Amino acid sequence: MSEQNIAVIRGDGIGIEVVEEGLKVLEAAGEKHGIKWNWTEFPWSSDYYRKHGQMMPDDALDTLAGFNAIFLGAVGAPDIQDNITLNGLLLPIRRRFDQYVCERPSVLYPGVTSPLSGKKPFDIDLVVIRENTEGEYANIGGFAYHEQPDEVAIQTSIFTRRGCDRVIKYAFELARKRGKKNKVTSITKSNALGYMTIWDRAFDAMALNYPDIETNELLIDAACMDFVRKPEDFDVVVADNLFGDILTDIGAIITGSMGLASSANLDPEHRGPSMFEPTHGSAPDIMGQGLANPMAQILTAAMMLRHLGEESAAVDVENSVQKVLEIGETLTTDLGGSSSTSAVGDAIVANLG
Numbered sequence: 001m002s003e004q005n006i007a008v009i010r011g012d013g014i015g016i017e018v019v020e021e022g023l024k025v026l027e028a029a030g031e032k033h034g035i036k037w038n039w040t041e042f043p044w045s046s047d048y049y050r051k052h053g054q055m056m057p058d059d060a061l062d063t064l065a066g067f068n069a070i071f072l073g074a075v076g077a078p079d080i081q082d083n084i085t086l087n088g089l090l091l092p093i094r095r096r097f098d099q100y101v102c103e104r105p106s107v108l109y110p111g112v113t114s115p116l117s118g119k120k121p122f123d124i125d126l127v128v129i130r131e132n133t134e135g136e137y138a139n140i141g142g143f144a145y146h147e148q149p150d151e152v153a154i155q156t157s158i159f160t161r162r163g164c165d166r167v168i169k170y171a172f173e174l175a176r177k178r179g180k181k182n183k184v185t186s187i188t189k190s191n192a193l194g195y196m197t198i199w200d201r202a203f204d205a206m207a208l209n210y211p212d213i214e215t216n217e218l219l220i221d222a223a224c225m226d227f228v229r230k231p232e233d234f235d236v237v238v239a240d241n242l243f244g245d246i247l248t249d250i251g252a253i254i255t256g257s258m259g260l261a262s263s264a265n266l267d268p269e270h271r272g273p274s275m276f277e278p279t280h281g282s283a284p285d286i287m288g289q290g291l292a293n294p295m296a297q298i299l300t301a302a303m304m305l306r307h308l309g310e311e312s313a314a315v316d317v318e319n320s321v322q323k324v325l326e327i328g329e330t331l332t333t334d335l336g337g338s339s340s341t342s343a344v345g346d347a348i349v350a351n352l353g
Contacts, residue, residue, distance in 0.1 A: 001034040004308055007067040007273065008041045009089075013282030014292035014341075015045075015073020021294035021345030022071065022301045025317060028349045029305065033313040040067070044089060046077035055088030061096045065272055069304050072277035073297065078284060087139060090277075094132055097272035099265035100163065101170050102130035102244060103303070104279060106231075106251030109260070111325035112335060116228065116254055124255050125180065126234040129171040130244025132265055134163045137241040159195060159240070164202035170268060171238035172210045181235035183214040187223045187243050199240060224250060252279055257334045259293025262300040266307060276304040290340035293332040295321055298348055320351040 010019045023039065030037050042063075044056040055075070057063075064070060070093065075085045093099070108114050108124040116124075134157075141155035168186070175184045186203040190196035200217065207215045218226065220243045226233065227250045239247060252261035261279035278296035286292060299321055305314035324330055330347035331337025339347075 001036055002308075002310070003036040003038065004068045005038045005040070005066070006304075007064050007070045008039050009044050009070065009072045009075075010041070011044070011073040011075040011282060012046045012077055013074060013284040013287040014280075015075065015282055017287070017290070017292050017341050018278065018294040018297035019071065019073040021341060021348075022297040024345050025298050025320075025348050025352075026301050026305075028352050029310075029313045029317055032316065032352060033310060035310060035313060045075060046080050046085065049080060049084065049088065055085060061092060064093065064097075067273045068308060069273050070275040071301070071304060072275055074278065074280065074282040076282040076284075091137065091139065093275055094265050097267055097274070098133065099267050099274055100131065100133045100167055101266040101268055102132040102263065103174075103266055104128045104130065104244075104248040104251065104261065104263045105299075106248070106255045106261070108255045109322055109325045111328045112256035112260070114254055114256055116231070119231075119254075124231045124251075126231065126251065127174065127178075127236055128244055128248045128251060129167060129174065129236060129238045130248065131163060131167040131238075131240050133241075134158045134160060135241030157193075157195060159198050161198060161202060164199050165206065168199075168203050168206045168238055171236050172206060172213055175213050175236040176210065178235065181214070182212060183216065183235040184210075185216040185218060185223070185234055185237045187218055187220055187237060187239035187247065189220045189243070191219060196240070203238075220246070223247060227251060227254060248279055257293060259296050259332065259334045260299065261296050262303055264300065264303040264307065274304075274307055276300045276307075290342065291333055292341045293334050294341050294345050295325075295348075298345070316352055317348075320348045320353075323351045324348055 010016045049055050075089055105127045110121040136157045138158040144152040171184050188196040188199050190200050252258045258280040263279045265275040267274050278300050302314045302317040324347045330339045330344055
């Protein structure tokens with residue numbers, strides 16, 4: 001039996017509810033596959049910020065360092081600016097543990113209808129690899145003449161050759177591992193943003209090491225168009241922090257629902273804990289009503305299982321979600337059903353076999 005020590009941060013809004021279902025499914029998978037889970041919950045959230053003036057305590061990162069992984073719901077509240085929750089919780093964790101890969105799959109599953117006409121199950125089956133520690137989210141910059149008529153705001157994008165190389169290499173290795181279209185598409189805007197040519201050069205150089213992998217390079221505006229126009233052309237997509245963020249929201253919608261959008265913040269070298277969170281937000285308008293779709297959190301749990309080396313358990317969870325979708329009897333309202341959050345979690349447990 002393996003033993004995993006997991007830090008749990010439910011966060012805000014529907015994060016509290018969907019994490020509950022994720023833990024339920026993980027416990028069931030653990031019983032089947034011989035995994036002992038040790039959960040440690042931390043109340044870091046918008047409520048914590050209101051009480052303490054910060055999203056997490058000063059020693060939070062040192063505390064998290066002792067865990068195998070971090071299982072996160074969602075953070076954010078209408079009365080707190082997003083930059084506070086992002087820079088107070090998510091980004092410090094990603095940077096401290098060098099989670100330089102953000103992996104976000106987009107799959108059109110059986111039983112789910114895409115808003116794009118004529119798309120059949122698995123016509124859309126792509127994954128976006130987003131550089132997760134540099135780029136526009138490096139938070140280098142500030143203000144002059146703050147809140148005065150002549151106010152100036154400056155934000156600097158950080159691109160290092162090392163940062164480009166390692167995330168692009170991960171994308172090529174993933175395309176080879178997936179063995180589907182064996183294709184990697186790079187996204188930039190280097191025609192207008194000259195600094196992004198460092199990314200282009202890194203991509204072209206890395207491609208020479210993978211002659212078996214087809215490559216393509218697109219500008220972000222063309223990529224957004226093609227995600228809608230011909231998403232079946234994509235396999236693995238690699239992009240910087242900002243453009244990867246934009247593309248994955250499109251990927252979630254064209255595959256039927258943000259409620260199916262899983263995500264992992266990874267340190268592929270396993271030097272510290274990686275963090276697993278769905279792409280969707282805290283959705284405070286529906287919190288506590290049992291309306292939230294927990295499948296994104298549960299598919300994120302499968303990504304955590306795979307990262308922890310529990311491949312069979314990961315496949316079982318993914319197959320169970322797919323089976324529940326295909327049967328179509330226990331779905332939340334975003335997928336055209338009327339079932340509750342907990343009912344969907346129960347159905348996935350029941351179909352684990």
